[in-house]
Amino acid sequence: MSVTAPQLQSPRERRASLQASRSERYARMVEIRLMEERVLALFGEGLIPGTTHTSQGQEAVCVGIAAATRPTDTVACTYRGHGMALSLGVTREAVLGEILGRQIGCMGGLGGSMHLSDPRVGLLPTFAIVGAGIPIGAGAALTAQVLGNDDVAVSVFGDGASNIGAFHEGLNLASIWKLPVVFVCENNQYGEYTRIDRTTPVADIAVRAASYGIPGEVVDGQDIDAVEETVGRVVARARRGDGPTLVEAKTYRYAGHSRSDKATYRPAGELDQWLERDPITLFGEKLVAEGALDRARLEEIKAQAASDLERTLEVVLASPPPTEQQMMAPPTATGR
Amino acid sequence: MSVTAPQLQSPRERRASLQASRSERYARMVEIRLMEERVLALFGEGLIPGTTHTSQGQEAVCVGIAAATRPTDTVACTYRGHGMALSLGVTREAVLGEILGRQIGCMGGLGGSMHLSDPRVGLLPTFAIVGAGIPIGAGAALTAQVLGNDDVAVSVFGDGASNIGAFHEGLNLASIWKLPVVFVCENNQYGEYTRIDRTTPVADIAVRAASYGIPGEVVDGQDIDAVEETVGRVVARARRGDGPTLVEAKTYRYAGHSRSDKATYRPAGELDQWLERDPITLFGEKLVAEGALDRARLEEIKAQAASDLERTLEVVLASPPPTEQQMMAPPTATGR
Amino acid sequence: MAKLRMNQAIALALAEEMERDDHVIVLGEDIAEAEGSFKTSEGLLKRFGPNRVRDTPISEMGFMGLSVGAAATGLRPVVEIMFIEFLGVALDQLATEAALMHFLSGRKLTVPLTVRASVGSGLGFGCQHSQTLERWLLGAPGLKVAVASGARSAYGLTKAAVRDDDPVVVLEPRPLYGRREDFEPGEDAVISLGTGELLAQGTDVTIVALGQTVATALAGAEEAGWSADVIDLRTVQPWDRELVRASVAKTGRLVTVEENQFTAGWGSDVVSDVAANCHGDLSAPPLRLTAPDVPVPYGTALEQRYLPSAEYLADQVGLLLKTGTCPRPWWEGQ
Amino acid sequence: MAKLRMNQAIALALAEEMERDDHVIVLGEDIAEAEGSFKTSEGLLKRFGPNRVRDTPISEMGFMGLSVGAAATGLRPVVEIMFIEFLGVALDQLATEAALMHFLSGRKLTVPLTVRASVGSGLGFGCQHSQTLERWLLGAPGLKVAVASGARSAYGLTKAAVRDDDPVVVLEPRPLYGRREDFEPGEDAVISLGTGELLAQGTDVTIVALGQTVATALAGAEEAGWSADVIDLRTVQPWDRELVRASVAKTGRLVTVEENQFTAGWGSDVVSDVAANCHGDLSAPPLRLTAPDVPVPYGTALEQRYLPSAEYLADQVGLLLKTGTCPRPWWEGQ
Ligand SMILES: Cc1ncc(C[n+]2csc(CCOP(=O)(O)OP(=O)(O)O)c2C)c(N)n1
Ligand SMILES: Cc1ncc(C[n+]2csc(CCOP(=O)(O)OP(=O)(O)O)c2C)c(N)n1
């Protein structure tokens, strides 16, 4: 019995299986980790244009959010969005293909690493301008509120983004209109090469919720169950019509900010400390302790993910880059 | 003995006399009140182009700030800035002349009611874009910090402005750099025609200071002594190098938002309640109670202010509007 | 037929579109209870309720962003930016997010967003509340920009914008809000975005105008000793290249009348297109009539000096015809 | 003589100006400890300390605003905007506040602010990190905009900007940061803002280029069967109208080479000026070579197709000379 054959699954199916099964969540975290590591390697090989922002170490946050929401909910997230896209169900081919600039990518290879999306699982095009997605996510919640359905939206952003105006305006608007939106700050301790405490005078970004009269919560971003529980609870609150919440997930990115950044600005030992609480290891141990999976199974999942990734990469590399004609299609929906 | 003959005083002298004498502060508040009432009347007569924003009822805030600072300090304030300009020492001719679009105005009549300034008493051109002056004021504090002098800056803005991004970014920057700046929110309960509680989910804007790890204080904006004490104390703190403070002055504008707005959106009785705590009456009574002035003197001051205003108006109306040549002067300092 | 002020025509267009499609919502500062600073949303709150007609905080970046997100997920928001200058705090959401989102979604999402903003000089508001600033938006792939020249075109453009599946900005010259125009509302009045309108026909010159300057162009052409094709461009992005080129092919001369300052106004793009495509047709150099390269002055008297007037237009075109060269702008005579 | 990469030339210019005047400070995201995302502030923190070299939070509106206030009160701040697109969240502070503050102070305050921003395509960053966007700034009274075309002009323009008493934006094409150029640093290398430079002389055509396209223009002109005046505009606001007109008076033909999309690029203003002022001199219609009106594609291969290349330039100019009419752009052949 193989874990899954995700390449055969549609995004909706990938999402459903993740939501249904804890072991699938584990597998997805592994999938993300391996994909991100491979992306960095591919960047080193010159196969990825421009830049790319990976999320190793932060897998529990995105998978936890995907587990706590449904595909009709909307997610606005950032350029550091490969993991979120995979979590929500976007296929590996669509993600890796886009990062590599191939037609098989989710926008045909014309957008790139910073711009992943799939409306079928609620993923808005990921945002390359810091903070831009915060109010836009809240706008999806406005749609739900105006139409009177019970969808919610999740705006995901970094610690650094909490210092930009769009954060302030987005949270304030969501509060006064009681929009069904959850704001998740992935506090990975750094904005580019600068430690959060050099730009942000509060220890917990969650305290900023008080400025908007909404609840603020801190959650251990390395513990997927904690993320799912917290996000799930405040998503339910939003769905009930009780308004927005700010959730701060404390986490860490293992790699540098982008492309070839070696993150030499980090104090010695910091990475090691975080590696001790690796979200995949923690979750794996827990699943074993619970008796849900045994260690051999964990290894099988990893092996499966590795071979799935290889197959994905083959498929992606066989896909051509977009054509001149594709580039020249009008950028408007109406063609004018 | 006449109160003063302010028309003969330079802006610096007007500032110095206000800072030196409580009765002069009283006189200045009266001057502002009469000027603002006259401005509205002149608008009604068609003598003021475009729009104008008056500040009757808010006199204790601007005069209190002027009393608590010195002319080498910098003040950034808003289009509702006639009172602030007069408080800081800008002459009546310069203020009224600008509002009426005459050459005698502080920018030669080319700027208008929303754009008053006088660098000699630290007044930056008042800001017509909501929130713009908040970080710009902090920038003056950056100058003081970089140059190592002990000047401070005061950024003054409305309650409505506390929902705009520049507020968030400006306060955060001031905090992390410990800039010598005081942020004063003139909470006059309305942003244009909308009550503060419909746009702002916190009862006190001062609580937002916590988002930036700085002190926040609420002060009675109708009590000039309270404003002077509070602003003076936090200005001193900033001067010492101990960083910024957010001060919220609760106040009320008696007139509408601008030009001919009749403020019918206000609940019946609200204005009357505030009129019971009129800042000029309160301060006058206090001066009388203290024995500093007697009632006859208060009346004299008012009469003097009224006649000064008449004389100012005569002078201003005798001043021509700016010429085509003045309009055509290059907008750059270098002439290119 | 209805004789409406421009602000009434806009409110009517919005009401009709809200009636027609309950995904249309409107939001902005003081647009609900106060019915808009310029009374362009009169009656909407009462008729459609607070779920669809919303007063916002002073947070242009925020509510523009919300509207982009709402548009991408199924609504058709109409956002009011009270004065175009306030886009300076929200441009990212419009020019970088809304404009590119259809493209960035692999062409799967649409962003049927309408942004309305008041523009222009003539009311004495001073230099930061008197510009047209369409130049901030020109050249942005994905964005359409229309400019109303009166009640009729405001009505037709607003309806077209709300129905369009792309982000459309409709600019409304403030001095026209109070001016009445007779026209027939209804489906036939909806304007196809991207098309200009030939308002007068002549043989000597093609005058291209936009917004407020349409009236200037018509007035200037009326009494003159020459005759002109007068075109209301109506949409400045994309603009009706065919209409302008065809007219210039006939008249042999082009004059743009612009409210903006001289440098890099929309007229430069029109002139540049005509220069490239109608070179052989041009019997005189193309002429741009604009404001000078200084800030808009305070006060309505100087403002009138600042803007190109109908008399100035008549004179300049007369000189162009007589001399076959571009007359210098008034400010160079100084 | 020094052979420097463009980023080194910028760091050198900044260091020299900071040495020369201790009112010069630099600030931006990751410019101090990390020495700039593109290493344009290498060595500055070490040399001038954290009081004058400051890392900011991600708050472009905020730190641009701080810089405007600091400039108005005595400092000469140099702000880095990492990618020009980020101006979309800070435009108000630059175009509405900084640009107008001298005017609004009754001409009493000066705003010696320098804003540096990286621009352009060619490195595969995708559509929101690859534009030039000088169009957001063109036409703003009070603002100067310069564009570097290599180490030498980056050095000269940066020094000029820091010394200028008005707000100046210096745009730096990203692909040039790593490219070396030989030049003599020092006072003589400072460029007078507003002046273009004639880089090659010829008789058949005047080619006006800016930023990255200067190299394209020179390369295209080199092997061609025609000869050209090649002008590096250097400052795009105000731009050197005299230099361009004089050249066109000589050559009779104008071609602009622009990195931006076709609609409303800076070249439209150049063409429009020349069409008006050199009508009689033009023996062929003015031609604009630009990118097409679609978003910048991801990936360097398509990006190269997207941008006007030297070969395309050579071909198009050849056609212009041969036919006397504007050849169609490559994308209209499709
Ligand atoms: C408005 C804006 N400013 C600056 C940038 C450049 N930039 C890209 S990512 C980044 C750091 C963001 O940090 P954070 O919000 O903590 O997210 P993380 O990258 O850590 O996930 C910066 C400054 C940008 N994309 N947009
Ligand atoms: C960015 C921006 N948005 C909107 C406006 C229009 N506007 C001018 S004053 C005002 C209300 C401001 O309210 P508040 O900050 O409370 O100041 P007050 O007028 O009460 O003194 C608004 C919305 C503006 N000038 N700038």
Ligand SMILES: [Mg+2]
């Ligand atoms: Mg971070």
Ligand SMILES: [Mg+2]
């Ligand atoms: Mg207020």
